[in-house]
Amino acid sequence: MRAMGDLEIRRATAEDLPAIVSMLADDPLGAQRESPDDLSVYRAALERLDADPNQHLVVAVREDRVIGTLQLTVIPGLSHQGATRALIEAVRIHADERGSGLGSLLIEWAIDTSRQLDCRMVQLTSDKSRTDAHRFYERLGFSATHEGFKLRL
């Protein structure tokens, strides 16, 4: 948990699910693949997240309103001399808060937390259509050194 001014970044709970899913769906890509009217699948997923100590699903909250979310996964590994890495997924900022700097605060939280957890690398993928996001991550120090491959099952 971290407080920044009146902003708090803390672990997500079941009470936060409506707000999180609403943000996941409020997006050109997310609108096609989320079901905010049926939260049961998200509740089951939150239980899987809570059962895994390497998962850190957080929300950014200001004045009791959930205005951002991000999932950080800690991944041990052998390569890079046994380096643990961190993976960022599902970054979303409430539409009212975009451009406010909240995205940077969330990613900086993720980077700081990764460092505290002895991760040697932070990684993420971003859909090739999200060109604004790519500039955003480059400003934060990330390099687009890799191709990101996906296969739906």
Next chain:
Amino acid sequence: MRAMGDLEIRRATAEDLPAIVSMLADDPLGAQRESPDDLSVYRAALERLDADPNQHLVVAVREDRVIGTLQLTVIPGLSHQGATRALIEAVRIHADERGSGLGSLLIEWAIDTSRQLDCRMVQLTSDKSRTDAHRFYERLGFSATHEGFKLRL
């Protein structure tokens, strides 16, 4: 564990570390970042992997020789209606076995295992310099839909 002809894909153990690290180092990128003469850091990393039930570090073995390795991470999540995804990392094939089809068998093992573990997506990133690997993943059904960002800490 799965046997294919005389090939077996099974969970990696501490006894496999010299062979795995040798493969990690036998690579234009890996040569600069691995330390095969000091296995202690890899032993500690293997303990972290073994402690995490969502980690599947495997080796491909033929006639008692380790000839391939791959790490599969199962990642629960909220997006895509609570979809769990799988991440493939650290794919290596012994130099003597490249072009033998072993890489395809390993990735197909990872895809099948991901399906059995109810994952709805398999993802991986590949350094932009590894253009042969990109064609290989596309032949196996993957699409390079994402930019892969990395930040070293």
